[in-house]
Amino acid sequence: MLIGRIIKGIAGFYYVDIPEIGIYECRARGIFRKDGKKPLVGDLAGIEVTHEGDKEGNLIEIIPRKNELFRPAAANVDQALVLFALRSPDPNLMVLDRFLIAMQQQNVPAAICFNKTDLARDGEVEALARAYEKCGAKLFFISLENSEELASPDESTETKASPKEPEAGRRPGRTASTESDATNASEEETGNTCPSRKERVQGSSEDSTSCLRAADGLLALRGFLEGKTTLLAGPSGVGKSTLTNACQSGIRMETGEISRKLLRGKNTTRHAQLIPAGGGTYLMDTPGFTFLETRDLPKENLRFFYPEFTPYEGRCRFDGCTHIHEPDCRVREALAAGDISKTRYENYTHIYADLAEQEKHRY
Numbered sequence: 001m002l003i004g005r006i007i008k009g010i011a012g013f014y015y016v017d018i019p020e021i022g023i024y025e026c027r028a029r030g031i032f033r034k035d036g037k038k039p040l041v042g043d044l045a046g047i048e049v050t051h052e053g054d055k056e057g058n059l060i061e062i063i064p065r066k067n068e069l070f071r072p073a074a075a076n077v078d079q080a081l082v083l084f085a086l087r088s089p090d091p092n093l094m095v096l097d098r099f100l101i102a103m104q105q106q107n108v109p110a111a112i113c114f115n116k117t118d119l120a121r122d123g124e125v126e127a128l129a130r131a132y133e134k135c136g137a138k139l140f141f142i143s144l145e146n147s148e149e150l151a152s153p154d155e156s157t158e159t160k161a162s163p164k165e166p167e168a169g170r171r172p173g174r175t176a177s178t179e180s181d182a183t184n185a186s187e188e189e190t191g192n193t194c195p196s197r198k199e200r201v202q203g204s205s206e207d208s209t210s211c212l213r214a215a216d217g218l219l220a221l222r223g224f225l226e227g228k229t230t231l232l233a234g235p236s237g238v239g240k241s242t243l244t245n246a247c248q249s250g251i252r253m254e255t256g257e258i259s260r261k262l263l264r265g266k267n268t269t270r271h272a273q274l275i276p277a278g279g280g281t282y283l284m285d286t287p288g289f290t291f292l293e294t295r296d297l298p299k300e301n302l303r304f305f306y307p308e309f310t311p312y313e314g315r316c317r318f319d320g321c322t323h324i325h326e327p328d329c330r331v332r333e334a335l336a337a338g339d340i341s342k343t344r345y346e347n348y349t350h351i352y353a354d355l356a357e358q359e360k361h362r363y
């Protein structure tokens, strides 16, 4: 039996990526239907090879899942990344905020990436950094225009990491803050320093690693993705394909023969699929997957999905203050003082009103 990841499921076939060996086109045995178990993209699966030359096999076992997502349906997702562009198209911050809520509802750590910083206007990057610094998600600013950074994994931090910690660049699953340290170390050598965000933006959280320069963002983003399975979301035109291509180009050669099979049935599916990027890194492409609605959440609980409100919880005049209309509300005081982002707060009140409306129609 070989063990690998289900990277795509289409029309009764499952495509299983066996690292270093290849992708097998597999049928699920009746055993799954009997158990009522449906294999999901992201599942670790055991297969038996039926035809080595044609890379065909049978799916015979699903390894117990670490987690299971419902929107989109997928298994074993480590984290999520939502991509927006600074411009063309303009970012829709309401969709962004709904995404952050949906990921928290499913206990998936989320990160935000703003691409196309080359198109940003003066002050735009800083304003977004300020609005999202306390939202609980990591933040990256990048430009994929003419960028080779993601495609050449051997060239940057790994080889330039601090001599005291030669292993730092290779440790799988390391935190992005480690990456950030390595970034700073390598930049000292070039005399080109990017101060940590902590020094720049007062009150930024411990694990916040974003640097406001695109090149630093790309390095940090690479560290964030490495060795993980990351759900990639975002509207059309923001650079998702450019990003996945950049991540993939390093292994395109070794999978070239195989992708012939994956290409079959392309454009006929709008289901999630995993894109192997080598070294245990996978990106989950989610075509047509949007966050236009927040669901399955009592409006009174919405406030708990805003980490920037947390320091004020329990300090308002009323217990269970929704922070919308009540007098003596510490959250609204913080808003007036500029300690809570105006757009984040406005979107909160909109989503709250939506949830109230949904509840009205339910009864």
Ligand SMILES: Nc1nc2c(ncn2[C@@H]2O[C@H](COP(=O)(O)OP(=O)(O)O)[C@@H](O)[C@H]2O)c(=O)[nH]1
Residues within 6 Å of the ligand: 115, 116, 117, 118, 119, 142, 143, 144, 145, 234, 235, 236, 237, 238, 239, 240, 241, 242, 243
């Ligand atoms: N100016 C600029 N254009 C970019 C950048 N990244 C991607 N693009 C362009 O944006 C367009 C949409 O990118 P694509 O990856 O297809 O977006 P997707 O719809 O999210 O998959 C393409 O023409 C890309 O070349 C960037 O950082 N800056």
Ligand SMILES: [Mg+2]
Residues within 6 Å of the ligand: 237, 240, 241, 242
């Ligand atoms: Mg695309």
Ligand SMILES: [Zn+2]
Residues within 6 Å of the ligand: 316, 321, 322, 323, 324, 326, 328, 329, 330, 331, 332
């Ligand atoms: Zn309040």
